[in-house]
Amino acid sequence: MEITKLTTIQKDVLKEIGNIGAGNAATSMSELLNKKIDMQVPTVNVVDFDEMMDMIGGHEQVITALFFRIQGEAPGTVYFILSIEEAKNLVEEITNQNGCGLLGEEFDEMAVSALQEAGNILTSSYLSALSDFTNLNMQPSIPYLSIDMAGAILTAGLVELSQVTDYAIIINTRINYLDSKDGIQGNFFFIPDPHSFQKIYQSLGLHNHE
Amino acid sequence: MNKTQTVIKVGIADVNLVKKPENIRTSGLGSCVGVVVYDAKAGLAGLAHILLPDSSMARQKDINIYKYADTALPYLIDSLIKKGASPDRLKAKMAGGAQMFQFSSQSNMMRIGPRNIEAVRGILHEYHIPVVAHDVGGNAGRTIEFDTNMNKLKIRKINEKEFLI
Numbered sequence: 478m479e480i481t482k483l484t485t486i487q488k489d490v491l492k493e494i495g496n497i498g499a500g501n502a503a504t505s506m507s508e509l510l511n512k513k514i515d516m517q518v519p520t521v522n523v524v525d526f527d528e529m530m531d532m533i534g535g536h537e538q539v540i541t542a543l544f545f546r547i548q549g550e551a552p553g554t555v556y557f558i559l560s561i562e563e564a565k566n567l568v569e570e571i572t573n574q575n576g577c578g579l580l581g582e583e584f585d586e587m588a589v590s591a592l593q594e595a596g597n598i599l600t601s602s603y604l605s606a607l608s609d610f611t612n613l614n615m616q617p618s619i620p621y622l623s624i625d626m627a628g629a630i631l632t633a634g635l636v637e638l639s640q641v642t643d644y645a646i647i648i649n650t651r652i653n654y655l656d657s658k659d660g661i662q663g664n665f666f667f668i669p670d671p672h673s674f675q676k677i678y679q680s681l682g683l684h685n686h687e
Numbered sequence: 688m689n690k691t692q693t694v695i696k697v698g699i700a701d702v703n704l705v706k707k708p709e710n711i712r713t714s715g716l717g718s719c720v721g722v723v724v725y726d727a728k729a730g731l732a733g734l735a736h737i738l739l740p741d742s743s744m745a746r747q748k749d750i751n752i753y754k755y756a757d758t759a760l761p762y763l764i765d766s767l768i769k770k771g772a773s774p775d776r777l778k779a780k781m782a783g784g785a786q787m788f789q790f791s792s793q794s795n796m797m798r799i800g801p802r803n804i805e806a807v808r809g810i811l812h813e814y815h816i817p818v819v820a821h822d823v824g825g826n827a828g829r830t831i832e833f834d835t836n837m838n839k840l841k842i843r844k845i846n847e848k849e850f851l852i
Contacts (some may be wrong), residue, residue: 526699526738536699536715539829539845544788621788625845628715629828632699632738633787636718636799639738639754641746643700 483646487674488521490681491648494607495519499650499665501606502599506663509598512654519650528629529645533558536628537626543596544621544634547604549614551600551676553669554634555603557596561624563662568592570654589622596620603665611680636670641671694832697721697734700754702763704733704770705835718785718800720756720807720823723833723840724763724816726772732835733767735759739799740806741744756806764814776785780840780852781807782831784823784836800824820852 484489499516508515530536541564543557554660559567568588569575597620608615623630638645648667669677697703697713705711707730713721716736721804725732735753752758768774784804789852806822811818820840822829834841839851 522738527701530699530715551688623787625717625787626715626828626830628699629717629719630787632715632717632719633799636739638755640744643751 482522483523486683487678490678490683491521491646492519494610494677495521495648495650495665497610498603498607498667499652502665503652504593504596504602505602506595506652506654507597510654512570515653517653519648522533522647522649523644524647525644526632526635526639529647529659530628532647532649533627533631536626538627539625540627540630541592541622541624542627542630543593544594544623544630545600545604546618548616549608549617551613551615551669551673551680553667553673554637554638555600555617555668556631556634556664557600558664559662564592564624567595567663571595585664591624593620594686596622599663600665603667611677613676613680631666634666637670638668642662645673646674697736699736700738700751700759702733702753702759703765704731704763704766705833706730707732707835710832710834712830714830716829716831717785717787718783718803720781720783720800721829721831722760722763722807722811723831724767724777724811725833725835725838726767726776727778727838728776729770729772730835731767731770731772732833732838733763734833735763737803737807740802754844756803756810760807760810761812764816774814777814778810779816779818780820780833781818781842782822782829782842782852783835785827785829785833787826787828789826795826803836812845822852 503514503516541559545555568591650665653662694708695711711734711737720737784800786800830843832841843849
């Protein structure tokens with residue numbers, strides 16, 4: 478299957494997947510923070526690897542990312558991406574403490590742990606919604622946290638994919654919590670492995686996609 | 688310095704060449720390895736941003752030769768020689784090959800950084816190109832820029848001061 482050519486219906490299916498997953502994740506986040514969370518309409522993009530980095534501010538943009546490898550019938554990679562500021566705000570909301578450190582010398586174990594747990598809750602709810610919708614078994618690995626340049630972090634999730642193609646299909650959904658002074662906006666990047674697309678389409682009754 | 692420095696960029700799985708006094712740069716190396724091969728006397732340098740160690744891993748028909756160590760490096764070296772570099776004078780500097788996430792499983796996929804480093808070293812060895820400086824491994828992303836006037840590689844990481852090798 479040539480992944481660079483998506484039919485409208487295929488694109489819609491992937492959007493719906495992003496919608497359902499992030500919808501559930503937003504609900505979880507809302508419960509976690511006891512705040513109102515909004516989400517944006519998902520986008521589905523076929524991008525080359527350089528364009529993928531540009532989607533979140535360029536190769537050198539320092540980001541906080543939680544990486545999950547998905548095992549099961551439709552393997553792939555999920556990233557939950559926040560800017561450093563957003564990650565700090567999220568930790569502060571969860572722990573009710575101000576001034577947590579995520580970079581360099583002020584690196585704070587508690588903050589990292591809180592972030593991992595939040596990421597775990599959000600991604601699990603994202604995936605369980607997906608799994609229910611598609612009837613495919615999908616299990617996330619434990620969360621891996623990294624705070625570094627976007628290029629360095631995101632290529633780690635491209636190893637499987639890049640053996641097959643030079644493009645990635647990214648199902649991107651943003652969830653926002655804009656009540657606080659600075660706000661928190663998280664990006665879910667779902668990057669299915671190449672052969673997972675067929676599984677996803679089939680599970681939803683789309684057969685004419687060869 | 689008031690002069691504007693021209694900097695040529697190299698993307699992911701990409702190769703480019705420069706001539707003195709232009710600099711060449713690639714950003715956000717994680718498990719990828721950035722390899723600079725240069726001929727100081729001829730003022731020629733090339734940079735490859737290598738994503739994967741070996742083209743035998745490829746499961747696609749038309750492979751992108753810039754992506755794999757075993758295809759990108761021969762292309763880079765040939766291109767330098769075609770431009771007038773002397774094979775005997777070629778030297779290399781390399782950086783990258785980090786492990787961005789501390790995976791518990793030691794599967795091959797997760798060890799991609801170390802494998803990239805090994806592959807690059809192996810191929811440079813075959814071509815008898817000495818690696819005169821390197822900053823590899825670890826778990827931090829790197830941005831690198833090769834200065835053709837000094838023949839130094841500038842390395843930037845998020846939690847460290849810039850340094851030259």
